[in-house]
Amino acid sequence: MAQFFEPSTDTNANFANSVSGQTNSFFLPSVYSKKVLNFFRKASVIEAITNTDYAGEISSFGDSVKIIKEPVISVSDYTRNSDTTETRLTDQEITLVVDSAKAFKFIVDDIETNMSHVNFKEVASSSAAYALKDSYDAAVLATMFSGCSASSPNHILGSDNATDLAAGTFDGTGNLDIGFDSNEHDPIDIMGRMARLLDEQNVPEEGRWFVAGPDFYEVLGQSSSKLLSVDYNGGQGSIRNGLVSSGKLRGFNMYKSNNIASPSNAAGKVLAGHMSSTATANTILSTEVLRDPTSFGDIVRGLHVYGAKVLRDEALVSAFYGID
Numbered sequence: 001m002a003q004f005f006e007p008s009t010d011t012n013a014n015f016a017n018s019v020s021g022q023t024n025s026f027f028l029p030s031v032y033s034k035k036v037l038n039f040f041r042k043a044s045v046i047e048a049i050t051n052t053d054y055a056g057e058i059s060s061f062g063d064s065v066k067i068i069k070e071p072v073i074s075v076s077d078y079t080r081n082s083d084t085t086e087t088r089l090t091d092q093e094i095t096l097v098v099d100s101a102k103a104f105k106f107i108v109d110d111i112e113t114n115m116s117h118v119n120f121k122e123v124a125s126s127s128a129a130y131a132l133k134d135s136y137d138a139a140v141l142a143t144m145f146s147g148c149s150a151s152s153p154n155h156i157l158g159s160d161n162a163t164d165l166a167a168g169t170f171d172g173t174g175n176l177d178i179g180f181d182s183n184e185h186d187p188i189d190i191m192g193r194m195a196r197l198l199d200e201q202n203v204p205e206e207g208r209w210f211v212a213g214p215d216f217y218e219v220l221g222q223s224s225s226k227l228l229s230v231d232y233n234g235g236q237g238s239i240r241n242g243l244v245s246s247g248k249l250r251g252f253n254m255y256k257s258n259n260i261a262s263p264s265n266a267a268g269k270v271l272a273g274h275m276s277s278t279a280t281a282n283t284i285l286s287t288e289v290l291r292d293p294t295s296f297g298d299i300v301r302g303l304h305v306y307g308a309k310v311l312r313d314e315a316l317v318s319a320f321y322g323i324d
Contacts, residue, residue, distance in 0.1 A: 044133050045255045046140045049209045049273070050280040050308070058098050058281045061305045065096040067279060069311075096279050098307040102135050104128035105301035107292050121300060125287075132304040136282060138259040140308045141211070144278050145261075145271060147310030148318045155197055157190065157319035160263040164322055175266040175322040178216070180224035185321070187220040191250040194272040194317040201314040203274045210252035212270040213260050215323060266320040277315035282306030 054065045069092045076085040106128070108121045149155045157170045164177035167184055170193055176185040191210060198208065212220075219225075248254070252272060263269050287302040310316065 042134055042137070042258045044137050045211060045257050045259075046137045046280060048253075049211065049255065049275060050140065050144075050278045051276055051311070052280055054096060054279055055281045055283065058283055058305070058307075060285060061098060061101050061303075063098045063307075065098075065279075065281060065307075067094045067096060067309075067311065068092070069094060094309060094311055096281060096307050096309040098281060098305050100139060100307060101285075101303060101305045102132050103301065103303050104131065105299065107295065107297045107299050109295065109297040111296075113298070121289075121298070125300060125302075128302060129284075132284075132302075134259065136304070136306055137257065138261065140278070140280055140306075141257070141259055141271070142261055143308045144273070144310060144316060145269065145318055147278070147313050148271075148316045149313040153197065153201060153314060155314065155317040157193065157317065158266070158321065160266050160269075160320050162265045162322070170319075175320045177322040177324060178219050179324060180222070184324075186225075187216065187321075188225070188250065190270070190319055190321070191252065191272070194319065195250045195252070197317050198272070198274065198315065203312075203315045204276075205251050207275040208252050208272070209255060209275070210249070210270065210272045211255045211257050211260065213258060213268050214256060215268060216270055216321065217256055219323060263320060267323040269318055269320045271316065271318050273316040274312070277312045278308060278310050280306065280308045 054067065057063075057065050071087070071089050071092075074085070074087045078084060106124050108124070112120050154171065158165055158176045159173050161174045163174040164183075165172055165174035165185075167182060168189075170176065170190075176190055177183070178185050178187050178190065180186060194210070195208075260269060260271070283305060285303045285305050287300075290299050291297075292299045
């Protein structure tokens with residue numbers, strides 16, 4: 001396609017309107033970029049917050065991985081010349097099943113391949129890989145939320161309810177209304193309570209993480225937040241203006257995700273835990289290109305299989321929050 005513009009007023013110029021038989025103006029051929037404007041992509045967090053040690057042990061959909069739990073050894077008092085009490089070792093196992101599968105498929109016509117300035121096969125494959133990862137994140141986060149211990153210990157703070165719990169109250173029917181008024185829960189205090197619950201279960205501090213949505217981080221970074229006080233954080237705060245950095249807060253590595261499912265009544269929910277809490281395994285089982293039998297083009301399709309299993313529910317803590 002040509003883009004036309006006014007010709008030169010010089011009567012002696014090439015292609016000037018004054019030239020006999022000249023009917024077209026100057027034209028400038030359109031320049032097509034070989035680069036593609038990609039859509040915004042959500043950050044993937046699952047592989048950063050789960051145990052992926054077993055990923056290399058799967059090869060097909062339906063595979064299962066037997067994970068042996070570490071035995072608990074009892075310690076007893078010892079008196080000289082007396083018998084000692086032994087602990088019988090057990091091989092209790094947990095099974096991680098690769099029971100989820102997602103697929104993609106698209107067709108690239110030969111005309112697009114031969115005539116286009118863009119490698120559609122490469123661009124579409126990149127988009128498909130992202131879509132698979134996005135779906136994987138959402139599914140595993142849902143598994144982790146549902147795997148939180150609800151009793152002995154209770155690691156679910158608040159509930160999916162529109163009613164606000166009183167400030168300083170973390171258990172009961174109602175959400176934790178976040179903010180900085182006297183009747184609201186400071187977001188940092190919620191994270192502090194989550195850290196305490198993990199401490200009480202002897203969950204290691206190294207490898208802890210926290211995941212929340214953008215609205216939680218928006219409140220966390222407001223001007224009333226303690227994070228903006230140099231006196232409070234000694235200039236070493238992990239967050240400025242709601243942006244998550246590489247530092248830690250309350251011992252947690254901070255992650256932001258748009259893949260946390262919205263609750264029914266509360267404004268949102270957050271999740272904290274340790275990398276050992278959940279095991280995941282995923283792989284692109286196959287990617288193949290074959291000729292389309294009904295058109296002149298190539299079919300590109302791929303299959304992604306994965307599984308997730310909560311191994312230690314005491315190493316997860318969730319909370320429902322509200323925002324006025």
